[in-house]
Amino acid sequence: MSEKWLGLITGLVFGYALYRAGFFQCGIVHRGLWLRDFTMLKVMLTAIVVGLVGSTALDALMPGAIHFKVKSLHLWGIIAGAAVFGLGMALAGYCPGTVLVGAAGGRKEGIAALVGALTGTVAFIYAYPLLKPVFFEVANFGKVTLPSLTGLPAVAVALVLAAVLAGVVGMLSRIERTRANQTTRDKEVHSAINN
Amino acid sequence: MKTVPQIQEISSAMRASWVSVPGWLRWGALIGLVQIFAMLTYAPLGISTAYPQLVGYILDRLSPGFAQQQLYLQEIGAKIGWEVMEVLGVFLGALLAHWLSRRGSANPMAGGASAVCIRGFEGSPSRRWLRAFAGGFLILFGARLANGCTTGHMLSGIAQMAVSGFLFGAVAFATGLLAARLLFREPIGGATS
Numbered sequence: 001m002s003e004k005w006l007g008l009i010t011g012l013v014f015g016y017a018l019y020r021a022g023f024f025q026c027g028i029v030h031r032g033l034w035l036r037d038f039t040m041l042k043v044m045l046t047a048i049v050v051g052l053v054g055s056t057a058l059d060a061l062m063p064g065a066i067h068f069k070v071k072s073l074h075l076w077g078i079i080a081g082a083a084v085f086g087l088g089m090a091l092a093g094y095c096p097g098t099v100l101v102g103a104a105g106g107r108k109e110g111i112a113a114l115v116g117a118l119t120g121t122v123a124f125i126y127a128y129p130l131l132k133p134v135f136f137e138v139a140n141f142g143k144v145t146l147p148s149l150t151g152l153p154a155v156a157v158a159l160v161l162a163a164v165l166a167g168v169v170g171m172l173s174r175i176e177r178t179r180a181n182q183t184t185r186d187k188e189v190h191s192a193i194n195n
Numbered sequence: 196m197k198t199v200p201q202i203q204e205i206s207s208a209m210r211a212s213w214v215s216v217p218g219w220l221r222w223g224a225l226i227g228l229v230q231i232f233a234m235l236t237y238a239p240l241g242i243s244t245a246y247p248q249l250v251g252y253i254l255d256r257l258s259p260g261f262a263q264q265q266l267y268l269q270e271i272g273a274k275i276g277w278e279v280m281e282v283l284g285v286f287l288g289a290l291l292a293h294w295l296s297r298r299g300s301a302n303p304m305a306g307g308a309s310a311v312c313i314r315g316f317e318g319s320p321s322r323r324w325l326r327a328f329a330g331g332f333l334i335l336f337g338a339r340l341a342n343g344c345t346t347g348h349m350l351s352g353i354a355q356m357a358v359s360g361f362l363f364g365a366v367a368f369a370t371g372l373l374a375a376r377l378l379f380r381e382p383i384g385g386a387t388s
Binding site for chain 2: 003004005006007008009010011012013014015016017018019020021022024026027030031033034035036037039042043044045046047048049050051052054055058065066067068069070071072073074075077078079080081082083084085086087088089090091092093094095096097098099100101103104105106108109110112113114115116117118119120121122123124125126127128129131132135136141143144145146147149154157158161
């Protein structure tokens, strides 16, 4: 099958899952950044753990089967870009993937954010020659991963990391349950007082 | 030998247990499986590179020679390849989910569109759209500056244990949390799930 078809199929399932997880609404990110709702974090962490364990296991069993593509650590570009990105995510409630999902879901804010995203793309194309020397060429440490940095075997690091991330998901779920119980108890106390 | 009612009981119990799997786990795990599929067939998932590729492709059609003049497009290529097709797929997949949910056969998780107000941006729709437009501008500009977004740096980067992914995730979330506290009122309502 050609590359283009594989890309389309990959995207179709990805977009369907993002919509069903609720990412078409910007409120999921707004509440997430206020730490009132951990859905955004839990979906992301679950996807990362499955991808991490699956790709590491398949790579160990069938060397060469997995196509890794590690992004280089160009320090200033990543720090500055992530800060701009975080502010934009807070304002829009979308990221470059979910903005498409919001627009497809007919959300006016999603459509406005998508138009903004396309404008930001054009602005970046024009700004790139100015930005390149500082943000891409200075302090570029290349493709650094935890196993390459520590010298530990990838399988071991992956297992520890997956356990830590799964632990975080469990912790977030427990906080949500505690909060839900608290709300129920508050309601009971209120109704007892009112009666 | 199990009797027919027993088998029916087991199958309905299995269906009930699938439905009782929380949404975040179901859809998060499916995204993880899509990631493995992508890594087996082409490359890890990524979204934001496709924006300049597609925009560059369209602008080059409208004004021939545009892609050759721009350094960035020379480097990443103003082309329709796997990345752009993946992004178009995300849009179409969401459109399909939206269509199915409107027909009532698949309900997305509940929750309001936006239960938060931003100081200075409340009220008129045009101000809310302006806020979304500005946010959209910044996510793409920032993602290109960092050479990746939530998908490329976090879903894919952290799944590959890349230091760049951890750094991007930490800085983006720290800025997002701070910006939300400074710009928003506290959201009304609890979990969407």
